[in-house]
Amino acid sequence: MANxxxxxxxxxxxxxxxxxxxxxxxARAGRRVLLLERLPRVGxxxxxxxxxxxxxxxxxxxxxxxxxxPRTVVRDLGLRLELRRRRIASYTPAVRDGKxxxxxxxxxxxxxxxxxxxxxxxxxxxxxxxRRFQAMTAGLAERVFPTLTEPLxxxxxxxxxxxxxxxxxxxxxxxxxxxxxxxxxxxxxxGVVLTDALIGTFTHAHDxxxxxxxxxxxxxxxxxxxxxxxxxxxxxxxxxxxxxxxxAAGAELRTGCEVTAVATDGTGDAEVTYRHRDGExxxxxxxxxxxxxxxxxxxxxxxxxxxxPEGAQLKVNMVLRRLPRLRDPAADPREAFAGTFHVAxxxxxxxxxxxxxxxGRIPSAPPSELxxxxxxxxxxxxxxxVRQGRQTLxxxxxxxxxxxxxxxxxxxxxxxxxLAGLDEALAEPIADCLAADADGRPCVEAKTPLDLEREIGxxxxxxxxxxxxxxxxxxxxxxxxxxxxxxxxxxNVLLCGAGAIRxxxxxxxxxxxxxxxxxxxxxx
Numbered sequence: 001m002a003n004x005x006x007x008x009x010x011x012x013x014x015x016x017x018x019x020x021x022x023x024x025x026x027a028r029a030g031r032r033v034l035l036l037e038r039l040p041r042v043g044x045x046x047x048x049x050x051x052x053x054x055x056x057x058x059x060x061x062x063x064x065x066x067x068x069x070p071r072t073v074v075r076d077l078g079l080r081l082e083l084r085r086r087r088i089a090s091y092t093p094a095v096r097d098g099k100x101x102x103x104x105x106x107x108x109x110x111x112x113x114x115x116x117x118x119x120x121x122x123x124x125x126x127x128x129x130x131r132r133f134q135a136m137t138a139g140l141a142e143r144v145f146p147t148l149t150e151p152l153x154x155x156x157x158x159x160x161x162x163x164x165x166x167x168x169x170x171x172x173x174x175x176x177x178x179x180x181x182x183x184x185x186x187x188x189x190x191g192v193v194l195t196d197a198l199i200g201t202f203t204h205a206h207d208x209x210x211x212x213x214x215x216x217x218x219x220x221x222x223x224x225x226x227x228x229x230x231x232x233x234x235x236x237x238x239x240x241x242x243x244x245x246x247x248a249a250g251a252e253l254r255t256g257c258e259v260t261a262v263a264t265d266g267t268g269d270a271e272v273t274y275r276h277r278d279g280e281x282x283x284x285x286x287x288x289x290x291x292x293x294x295x296x297x298x299x300x301x302x303x304x305x306x307x308x309p310e311g312a313q314l315k316v317n318m319v320l321r322r323l324p325r326l327r328d329p330a331a332d333p334r335e336a337f338a339g340t341f342h343v344a345x346x347x348x349x350x351x352x353x354x355x356x357x358x359x360g361r362i363p364s365a366p367p368s369e370l371x372x373x374x375x376x377x378x379x380x381x382x383x384x385x386v387r388q389g390r391q392t393l394x395x396x397x398x399x400x401x402x403x404x405x406x407x408x409x410x411x412x413x414x415x416x417x418x419l420a421g422l423d424e425a426l427a428e429p430i431a432d433c434l435a436a437d438a439d440g441r442p443c444v445e446a447k448t449p450l451d452l453e454r455e456i457g458x459x460x461x462x463x464x465x466x467x468x469x470x471x472x473x474x475x476x477x478x479x480x481x482x483x484x485x486x487x488x489x490x491x492n493v494l495l496c497g498a499g500a501i502r503x504x505x506x507x508x509x510x511x512x513x514x515x516x517x518x519x520x521x522x523x524x
Contacts, residue, residue, distance in 0.1 A: 004279075004281045004282070005281065005282045005283070005284060006034065006281070006282075006283050006284070007032075007269075007283075007284045007285075008032045008033060008034045008283060008284070008285045008286075009026070009031040009032045009033065009285065009286050009287070009518075009522060010022075010026050010031055010032070010033050010034070010285050010286065010287045010288075010289060010518060011033075011034050011035075011036065011270075011272045011283045011284075011285035011287075011288050011289070012033065012034070012035040012036065012288075012289045012290075012291060012496065013036055013259045013262065013272060013288065013289065013290045013291060013292055013297075013300070014035075014036075014037065014038075014044065014259075014290065014291030014292045014457075014497060015035050015036070015037030015039075015042035015043065015044065015253060015255065015291070016042075016043065016044025016045065016046065016291050016497065017043065017044060017046045017238060017239055017242055017506055017508060017511070018291050018496050018497050018498065018503075018507075018508060018509075018510045018511035018514075019035055019037075019042075019044075019289070019291030019496060019497070019511060020035070020042060020239065020242035020243055020245075020246050020253075020511065021073060021077070021242060021496075021508035021511030021512055021515070022289050022291070022496045022511035022512070022514050022515045022518075023035045023246040023249075023251040023253065023511075024077045024242060024245040024246040024249050024251065025076070025077070025511070025512060025515035025516075025519075026251070026515050026518060026519070027246060027249035027250045027251035028077075028249040029515075029519055031518070031519075031522070033246075033250070033251040033252065034251075034252045034254065034283055034285070035246070035251060035252065035253045035254065036254055036257040036259055036272065036274050036283065037253070037254065037255045037256075037257060038256075038257065038258040038259070038457065039255060039256075039456070040255050040256055041255055042239060042243050042253060042255060043235075043236060043239035043243075044062075044239075044291075044456055045062035045063045045235075045452075045456055045458075045463070045506075046060075046062070046063050046235040046236070046238050046239045046506050047060070047061060047062065047235060047236050047239060048060050048061070048233065048234030048235055048236030048237070048380070049061060049236070051317055051319075051443075051445045052319060052435075052437040052438075052441075052443045052445070053437045053438040053439060054437055054438025054439075055319055055385070055390075055435060055437050055438070055443055056381070056382025056383070056384045056385045057319050057374075057380060057381055057382065057385050057390060057392060058233075058234050058236070058380045058382075059234070059317045059319075059373075059380070059392060059394075059445075060231075060234045060235035060236070060373065060394070061315075061317060061445070061447070062235070062315065062447065062452070062456065063235050063463075063505075063506050064235060064371070064373065064394050064396075065228040065229065065230065065231075065371070065506075066083055066228070066229050066230075066231050066235075066238065066506050067219070067222030067223065067226065067227060067228045067229065067505065068148075068218065068221075068222045068223070068504075068505045068506065068507030068509060069083070069222075069223075069238070069506060069507050069508050070145075070148070070149055070223065070507070070508070070509065070512070071223060072149060073149075073508045073509075073512055077241075077242070077245040078245060079241040079242065079245060080241055080244070081231065081232075081237060081238060081241040082231070082232040082233075082237075083229035083230065083231055083232070084229060084230045084231075084232055084376055084377060085107075085227060085229055085230075086107070086227075086228065086229070086230060086338060086339055086376055087106065087107055087108050087338070087339075088104070088105070088106060088107065088335050088336075088338045088339030089105040089106070089107045089339050089340065090103075090104075090105045090192065090339045090340040090341070090342060091103070091104050091105070091331065091335065091336035091337075091339055091340075091341050091342070092188060092191075092192055092341075092342040092345065093326065093327065093328055093331075093336075093341075093342075093343070093424075093425035094120060094188050096120065100326075100327035100328045100329070100425075101119065101120060101328055101330070102116075102120075102326075102328045102330075102331050102336070103116055103117065103120050103188060103189070103192065104116040104331070104335070104336070105339070107227075113127070114127045117130065117189075120186070120188070121186050121189070125185065126184060126185065126186050126189050129183050129184050129185075129189075130184075130189065132183075133183055133184075133193065136164070136166070136167050136170070137167075137171075137220045137221075137226065138225070138226070139164060139167065140162060140164065140167050140171065140217075140220070140221065141220060141221040141222070141224045141225060141226050142224045143161050143162050143163065144158070144161070144162065144217070144221050144471065145221045145222065145223060145224045146224070147161060147471065148471060148502045148507075148509050149509060149512055149513065151477070151483045151484060152471070152472065152473045152477055152482070152483055152484060152485040152501060152502070153471075153472050153473070154472060154473050154474075154475070154476060154477075155470075155472045155473070155474060157472070158471065158472040159172075171213055171216065171217055172210075172213065172217075172470065173210075175205065175206045175207060175208060175210065175212070175213070176194070176197050176205055176210075176212050176213050176216055177194070177204070177205025177206040177212075178206070180193055180194060180205065180347070187346045187347045187348055188346050188347070190346075190347035191342070191345045191346040191347040191348075191349060191350055192342055192345065194212075194345075194347060194350055195342065195345050195350070195367070195369065195398065196215070196216050196219035196220060197212035197213065197215050197216035197219070198212065198215065198350065198367075198398045198399070199215060199219060199313070199396070199398070200215070200311060200312060200313050200462070200463040200464055201214075201215040201312060201464075201467070201468070202310060202312035202354075202357070202358075202399065202401045203215070203354075204350075204351060204354045205347070205350070205351065210470075211467055211468070214467070214468040214469065214470055215468055217470070217471075218468055218504050218505060222505075228340075230373060230376040230377050231377075232377050232379055233377070233379055233380065234373070234377070234380050235506070238506065242508075254276070256276055256277060257274045257275070257276045257281075258274055258275045258276075259272055259273070259274045259300060260273050260274060260275055260280075260300070261273040261300055261301075261302070262288055262290070262297070262300040262301050262493065263301075264288070264301075264490050264492055264493055266490050266491050266492065267491070267492070268492070269284050269285060269286055269492070270284070270285055270286075270287070270288045270490070270492045270493060271283070271284050271285075272284075272285065272288060286492065286522060287492055287493075287494060287518050287521065287522065288492065288493045288494070289494050289495075289496040289514050289518070290488075290493065290494070290495055290496065290497065291496050291497040291510075291511070292457065292465075292497055292499075293309065293457075293458065293459045293462070293465035293466060293497065293498075293499050294465065294466055294488075294495065294499040295308060295309060295459040295465075295466070296457065296459060297488065297493070297495070301490075301493075305459075308459055308460050309459050309460040309462035309465065309466045309467070310401050310402045310403065310449070310460040310461075310462060311401070311402050311449030311452060311453075311458065311460050311461030311462040311463055312357075312398070312399060312400055312401040312402070312449065313396060313397055313398065313400055313449065313461075313463065314366070314368075314395075314396075314397035314400040314414050314415070314418060314446065314447070314448055315394070315395070315396055315397070315446065315447040316394070316395035316397070316415055316418060316419075316444065316445070316446045316447075317392070317393075317394055317395075317444075317445040317446075317447075318392065318393040318394070318395070318430075318434060318443055318444050318445075319385075319390055319391070319392055319393075319434070319435045319443035320390065320391045320392070320393055320430075320433045320434060320435055320443075321388070321389065321390065321433055321434065321435045322389055322391065322433055323337055323372065323391050323433070324426045324427070324428055324429075324430055324432075324433045325426065325427040325428055326425060326426060326427060327425060327426065327427050328425075334375060337370065337371065337372035337375060337391075337393065338371075338372060338375045338376060339371070340369050340370075340371055341369065341370040341371065341425075342367075342368075342369055343366075343367065343368045343369070343370065343418075343421045343422050343424070343425060344363075344365040344366060344367045344368065344421045344424075345367045345368075345369070345398075349365055349367060350367055350398070350399070352364075352365070353365065353366060353367050353398070353399040354399050356399075357399045357400065357401055357404060360403065360404065361404075362400070362404055362410060362413055362414050362417055363399055363400075363417070364417070365417075365421055366397050366398075366399070366400065366414065366417050366418045366421055367397065367398040367399055368395050368396060368397040368398065368418050368421060368422070369395070369396045369398075370393055370394065370395045370396075370422065371393075371394050371396075372391050372392060372393055372394075373392045373394060374390070374391045374392040375391065380392065388435075390435055395418060395419075395422070397414070397418050400414060400448070400449070401449070402448070402449035402450055402453075402460050402461050405448045405449065405450050411446060411448050414446075414448070415444070415446045419431070448461065449461020449462070463498075463504075464498050464499070464503065464504040464505075465497060465498040465499035465503065465504075466499050468503070468504045469501050469502075469503075471485075471501065471502045473485070473501075479491065480516075480517040480518075480520035480521045481494050481514075481517045481521075483517070483520075484513040484514065484516050484517040484520075485500055485501030485502050485510075485513055486500045486501070486510060486513050486514040486517050494514050494517060494518070495510065495514065496510050496511050496513075496514035496515075497510055497511075498510065500513065500514070
């Protein structure tokens with residue numbers, strides 16, 4: 001096989017969105033940057049593509065919404081990207097007194113949301129509790145989010161920044177379940193709030209490790225508002241904008257290059273060995289940035305990766321002939337599916353599903369969240385799809401850990417159970433609304449954690465690469481990499497992906513922070 005070597009200031013392993021952010025920042029600062037990506041295209045989980053033969057619809061097949069991408073990154077890199085706000089935050093179907101109803105949260109109409117709370121619960125108590133809780137998280141978001149693109153604060157520094165002892169205790173010190181049970185009386189309202197603590201995180205409301213609190217925090221602080229926005233053109237538009245910025249700045253992006261090893265003695269240069277279609281090559285860098293999970297980095301270094309991370313979600317992508325009718329006669333499907341549509345996510349339902357999954361069983365009533373991307377962004381529909389009235393529907397299932405899918409047949413059972421749970425809220429089966437592909441097959445595509453591991457290299461299918469961390473240092477950081485939360489055990493190898501401190505989600509924050517650390521270490 002042919003062997004070649006090249007020398008760079010920075011070599012980036014992995015071409016997901018965080019690697020592209022780092023490449024763009026570093027190249028704009030005049031550094032020689034090489035980015036290596038195993039797949040034929042960059043983007044990692046942030047990609048858009050047709051999923052069904054003969055169906056002219058571009059789906060966000062893995063990640064699908066954006067909250068944590070800082071506006072400063074968009075401005076700094078000159079990204080041509082539109083993130084569109086969803087007016088409807090959520091709709092949650094319910095049955096009260098034997099009648100179908102639901103809770104609608106309209107982000108633009110507080111009076112309408114209040115009326116929905118009152119119709120569901122019979123009084124204003126839960127609405128007032130909701131408003132107080134939302135005000136608390138909003139205040140926290142305003143203070144915490146700006147710190148994510150600053151040097152990593154210590155715990156004491158972040159607590160002073162938050163300034164609200166009650167909020168700090170509720171989200172940083174006590175299991176979230178205690179706060180929810182003290183704040184809300186209604187089981188459904190408790191569940192709607194708790195779901196943000198369980199996205200891609202296999203845990204429960206009273207977990208003493210506070211994994212649920214960490215997950216919740218990252219889901220409510222995005223850009224100081226906690227809003228989850230729709231990238232116009234799909235998630236691939238985020239990747240395209242970043243790749244364009246990186247290339248325009250002079251970064252070299254190579255696809256079809258599988259990194260097989262990283263070698264370093266901790267000083268001087270480090271080496272990356274990779275395979276490509278013409279053979280094997282080595283890239284030498286003053287710094288190596290790794291846009292991959294810490295467990296993957298350990299394997300590349302020849303080190304023990306430790307216990308494997310475990311993803312805990314089921315993603316189902318669908319294309320519909322039309323939106324389904326709902327059992328709730330007052331609910332408009334075009335509103336209900338325009339926000340987050342909650343299924344089987346009452347507080348007790350979430351606990352039952354966790355208990356069943358922890359025992360190795362697919363939940364009998366799988367909790368899930370659905371969203372129709374095409375209602376907010378019709379641009380993902382081709383002309384034929386528009387003419388035919390097609391709509392997309394994404395289902396994100398909770399409490400579906402990788403361990404459940406060791407049996408290949410489990411995937412089909414999990415999908416069937418999740419769609420059956422959706423049917424409970426519908427006036428017609430979702431199967432009757434599915435479009436068919438060119439071969440007459442229903443347009444349903446499912447991704448388990450094991451699929452994510454195989455297709456985009458996430459160990460255990462963990463969408464955050466490993467459990468999320470609170471966004472502070474437990475001791476005073478030393479060195480640029482530690483100050484920016486991207487350090488590894490090797491001074492010249494840095495994390496720039498979701499497994500860094502302040503990683504997770506489609507944010508670009510670890511890429512930004514890794515670039516800042518490099519520029520401190522390699523000035524001029």
